[in-house]
Amino acid sequence: MADPSSYRPKPGQIPDSPGVYKFRDEHRRVIYVGKAKNLRQRLANYFQDLAGLHPRTRTMVTTAASVEWTVVSTEVEALQLEYSWIKEFDPRFNVKYRDDKSYPYLAVTLNEEFPRVQVMRGAKKKGVRYFGPYGHAWAIRETVDLMLRVFPVRTCSAGVFKNAERTGRPCLLGYIGKCSAPCVGRVTPEEHRDLAGDFCDFMAGRTGTYIRRLEKDMTQAAEDMEYERAARLRDDAEALRRAMEKSAVVLADATDADLIAVAEDELEAAVQIFHVRGGRVRGQRGWVTDKVEAVDTAGLVEHALQQLYGEESGDSVPKEVLVPALPEDPEAVSQWLADRRGSQVSLRIPQRGDKKDLMVTVQRNAQQALGLHKTKRASDLTTRSRALEEIAEALGLGSAPLRVECFDISHLQGDDVVASMVVFEDGLARKSEYRRFQIKGFEGQDDVRSMHEVIGRRFRRYLQEKERTGEWEDSPAPTGPVPASAPSVPGTAEPGSAREEARDEPREDDGRPKRFAYPPQLVVVDGGQPQVAAAKRALDELGIDDIAVCGLAKRLEEVWLPDDDDPVVLPRSSEGLYLLQRIRDEAHRFAITYQRAKRAKRIRSSPLDDVPGLGDTRKQALIKHFGSVKKLRQATIDEICEVPGIGRRTAESVAVAFAAAAPAAPAVNTATGEIIEEDDGGSRT
Numbered sequence: 001m002a003d004p005s006s007y008r009p010k011p012g013q014i015p016d017s018p019g020v021y022k023f024r025d026e027h028r029r030v031i032y033v034g035k036a037k038n039l040r041q042r043l044a045n046y047f048q049d050l051a052g053l054h055p056r057t058r059t060m061v062t063t064a065a066s067v068e069w070t071v072v073s074t075e076v077e078a079l080q081l082e083y084s085w086i087k088e089f090d091p092r093f094n095v096k097y098r099d100d101k102s103y104p105y106l107a108v109t110l111n112e113e114f115p116r117v118q119v120m121r122g123a124k125k126k127g128v129r130y131f132g133p134y135g136h137a138w139a140i141r142e143t144v145d146l147m148l149r150v151f152p153v154r155t156c157s158a159g160v161f162k163n164a165e166r167t168g169r170p171c172l173l174g175y176i177g178k179c180s181a182p183c184v185g186r187v188t189p190e191e192h193r194d195l196a197g198d199f200c201d202f203m204a205g206r207t208g209t210y211i212r213r214l215e216k217d218m219t220q221a222a223e224d225m226e227y228e229r230a231a232r233l234r235d236d237a238e239a240l241r242r243a244m245e246k247s248a249v250v251l252a253d254a255t256d257a258d259l260i261a262v263a264e265d266e267l268e269a270a271v272q273i274f275h276v277r278g279g280r281v282r283g284q285r286g287w288v289t290d291k292v293e294a295v296d297t298a299g300l301v302e303h304a305l306q307q308l309y310g311e312e313s314g315d316s317v318p319k320e321v322l323v324p325a326l327p328e329d330p331e332a333v334s335q336w337l338a339d340r341r342g343s344q345v346s347l348r349i350p351q352r353g354d355k356k357d358l359m360v361t362v363q364r365n366a367q368q369a370l371g372l373h374k375t376k377r378a379s380d381l382t383t384r385s386r387a388l389e390e391i392a393e394a395l396g397l398g399s400a401p402l403r404v405e406c407f408d409i410s411h412l413q414g415d416d417v418v419a420s421m422v423v424f425e426d427g428l429a430r431k432s433e434y435r436r437f438q439i440k441g442f443e444g445q446d447d448v449r450s451m452h453e454v455i456g457r458r459f460r461r462y463l464q465e466k467e468r469t470g471e472w473e474d475s476p477a478p479t480g481p482v483p484a485s486a487p488s489v490p491g492t493a494e495p496g497s498a499r500e501e502a503r504d505e506p507r508e509d510d511g512r513p514k515r516f517a518y519p520p521q522l523v524v525v526d527g528g529q530p531q532v533a534a535a536k537r538a539l540d541e542l543g544i545d546d547i548a549v550c551g552l553a554k555r556l557e558e559v560w561l562p563d564d565d566d567p568v569v570l571p572r573s574s575e576g577l578y579l580l581q582r583i584r585d586e587a588h589r590f591a592i593t594y595q596r597a598k599r600a601k602r603i604r605s606s607p608l609d610d611v612p613g614l615g616d617t618r619k620q621a622l623i624k625h626f627g628s629v630k631k632l633r634q635a636t637i638d639e640i641c642e643v644p645g646i647g648r649r650t651a652e653s654v655a656v657a658f659a660a661a662a663p664a665a666p667a668v669n670t671a672t673g674e675i676i677e678e679d680d681g682g683s684r685t
Contacts, residue, residue: 004061008047014040019071020081022089023064030089032060032293035078037329039069054294055557055569060093075332076339083306093293095269095303105283106131106140108153108200113189114161114182115196117144117153124311131203131282146239148178150210151199154192155179202240204277204315211237255279257320258308259350259359262300263366266557267291267581270370271304274362277318286369302327309340317341322350322359374582383575384427390576391522394568395561397548401522402426406583407458407535408526409439409450410591416599417445419454420591423520424583433518436594448534451525455538462519463542519547526584528553528567529560536562552584611653618645622654633658 019039023032036042046053046061053061072078086094107120111127119137124130144155154161156171156179164170164183174181182192202210214237221230259274268290275283287304295303301323309317317340327333330347337345350356388400404424411417417439423430441453523539525531532551539547550568551560557577558567570577608619608629625643626632632640632654640651 004047004050004064007064007066009043009067011040011044014043014069015071016040017071018073018075018078019069020078020085021067021069022085022091023060023093024066024068025063026065030085030091031064032091032093033082033085033089035075035082037075037078039071043067043069056093056291057294060293063093075329076335079306079329079332079336083310086306087310095289095291095293095295095300096307104137104140106144106203108196110193110196110200114154114192117148117155117196117199129200130316131200145178146242147199147202148173149239150214150236151195151202152178152180153196153199154182156183203282211240214240255320255355256318257322257355258318259322259355259362260301260304260308260324261359261362261366262297262304262324263363263370264291264297264300265370265581265585266554267578268370268373269300270366270373271300272362272366272369273304273308274358274365275318276358284365286365288369288373297325298327301325302333305333305337309337313340314342317345319343320346320348322348322355324349324359324363384579387575387579388427390570390574391580394559394570394574394576395522395548395550397521399521401520401548403518403520404522404524404583405458405520406524406526406587407451407454408584408587408591409447409454410588410595411445412595412599416595417450418591418595418598419450420587420594421454421458422583422587422590424579424586427579429586434590436590438598447527448530451527451531452534452538455523455525455535456541459519459539459542459544459547463544519544521548523547523549524580524583524587525549525551526554526587527551528558532560532562550580552580554584557581608654608657611650611657614650614654618643618650621645 016038018035018037020033020035021039021043022030025031034042046057046067050058050062070081072081086096090096105120105124107118108129108131109116109118109127110129111125119140120128120130148155152173155173156164160171161183164174164181168184170179170181170184170186173179174184174186180187180192180195182189187195198210214233218230218233218237221227221233255276256278257276259276261272263270263272268288271287271289273285274281275285287307289300289303293299305321305323305327317337319341321337326347326349334345334347337347350359385400388402391397392400402425406422406424408420409417410420419437419439421435421437423433435458437454437457439450439453442449523535525535528551532549535551536549539545539549549562552558553560553567558569559577559580560567570580608614608622622632622640622643623629626635637648637651637655640646640654641648646654
């Protein structure tokens with residue numbers, strides 16, 4: 001590990017002009033490329049106290065052994081040079097998007113004497129016009145089959161074309177009218193190239209001209225009583241309409257635009273791009289990347305723009321690019337795009353209307369792509385095994401933790417404090433063993449104390465089960481205070497949302513699975529050193545010393561161990577870190593779902609909830625009869641008895657419940673001074 005001060009340039013040596021810089025390691029390999037409006041100011045950020053740097057930046061500067069830079073005239077030149085260097089050197093610490101699959105394009109080989117329409121994948125070639133990308137190759141072939149009726153362009157390979165030239169006989173498509181057969185001289189090279197140009201114009205979105213021309217010719221043929229030709233023109237126009245219907249209209253103003261959306265977490269990011277031409281979605285693609293550098297959404301967008309348009313020119317760069325966040329220097333990026341297109345390009349964030357609605361759809365696709373990528377990664381058996389081994393090695397465990405339990409605390413400003421427990425076995429979620437807790441040992445907000453309470457309750461139940469089944473007879477009893485009997489614990493954990501039973505679990509006498517019968521090999525808590533210390537203290541108080549504890553701090557993804565002043569920093573590419581993050585995120589999701597449900601239930605609560613034997617049907621009947629909770633509160637017992645299905649005893653219980661819940665004074669909105677009334681559902685508004 002190098003000391004950045006050993007290769008730090010003197011401030012006077014670094015120019016204050018725009019430029020691009022490269023960090024190299026001890027073997028002279030380029031490990032990071034960046035650009036800056038002011039090189040002196042930007043490079044100074046890398047040579048500050050290491051404790052103040054982002055962990056990924058800190059790793060980069062300690063891996064590097066030297067830095068060098070190149071001065072350019074403008075920010076646009078810096079952007080172009082940065083892209084060129086990233087492509088040339090492939091630095092390990094730069095974000096590099098990778099396609100989640102090889103997308104097929106509809107390509108027209110305009111660089112040939114007789115242009116050919118075909119499906120192409122891989123790197124783009126000079127002189128070839130591309131449309132797409134498409135999700136599936138069959139979608140391209142269906143579209144081409146429809147359009148060849150009107151634009152009979154060559155689709156055969158070079159071998160088939162030369163064989164037809166030699167024999168003087170066209171292929172089947174030439175006989176059925178779906179190829180103009182330039183191989184046998186039915187059309188001249190110029191006429192065939194014009195057909196290919198019309199094909200490209202139609203695919204580029206200029207569709208109305210050709211359909212109107214066909215309809216005009218059809219009408220004229222009908223007037224001239226050339227009915228067979230009119231019918232053929234009618235079918236041609238219908239074929240073009242069907243080809244257009246394969247891409248739905250999303251923007252009514254025939255807009256040419258690319259929409260870019262980003263979904264990200266602490267470790268990875270997914271980018272989705274929708275290509276809209278003539279108001280229709282003509283293509284879609286997606287990328288996934290590891291966040292190996294300290295980069296925000298704006299930085300991810302800038303990297304995506306570089307990769308998307310770095311090799312493009314002309315109409316391949318649209319007039320408008322819509323993004324979720326503007327790059328650091330939007331003017332320079334816009335100018336760079338305009339230089340590649342040859343005309344002005346608008347780079348902006350959609351604020352309203354159809355474009356914003358479509359951006360929501362693109363964003364949803366990006367989130368689904370990221371989720372699918374994580375699911376595929378987590379489902380691989382080899383990957384899960386490697387992740388568990390990496391965790392065991394990093395935490396100093398004797399074996400891989402086959403059962404991991406993770407705990408998280410959730411609340412809203414100190415109210416409705418709850419906790420979650422999620423279980424992963426062999427790296428996969430075991431939802432039937434999820435548990436959730438209400439914090440009842442104290443009032444208010446204290447995550448550390450809450451964690452201590454939850455860990456204590458969970459493992460106290462485990463020891464009670466162990467004692468009840470007689471497992472202590474063959475092992476020493478714990479030193480901590482464990483009750484001899486198994487009374488219910490205050491705030492008993494509620495089962496998770498999944499209801500499937502596990503057949504191999506120990507069973508209660510009535511056949512139900514025990515809730516806390518199995519101990520984990522590893523306990524993970526959501527938090528840093530204080531939460532880890534609280535969890536460890538709870539286990540020590542119970543005399544449990546064979547369960548490992550760690551914490552995962554969300555901000556820097558650091559792993560904390562008990563009694564250690566410094567965290568364990570797992571490598572960015574570690575599958576173990578990815579699994580820990582996934583377990584922690586699942587615990588957070590489960591906790592916040594319970595907290596929101598609990599809060600919603602409290603807000604919707606009504607005095608009627610405390611009336612024994614009064615179900616939802618009779619509650620609704622009471623509200624419907626009186627019109628509101630306020631009028632029901634003012635009703636007499638005799639008036640309540642008039643409601644069908646409500647007897648006098650129930651009516652008395654309803655009146656007692658309202659009397660007990662009656663406020664001493666009306667509630668007042670302190671912001672407006674208005675008295676807060678109760679709505680029909682019994683909640684305050």
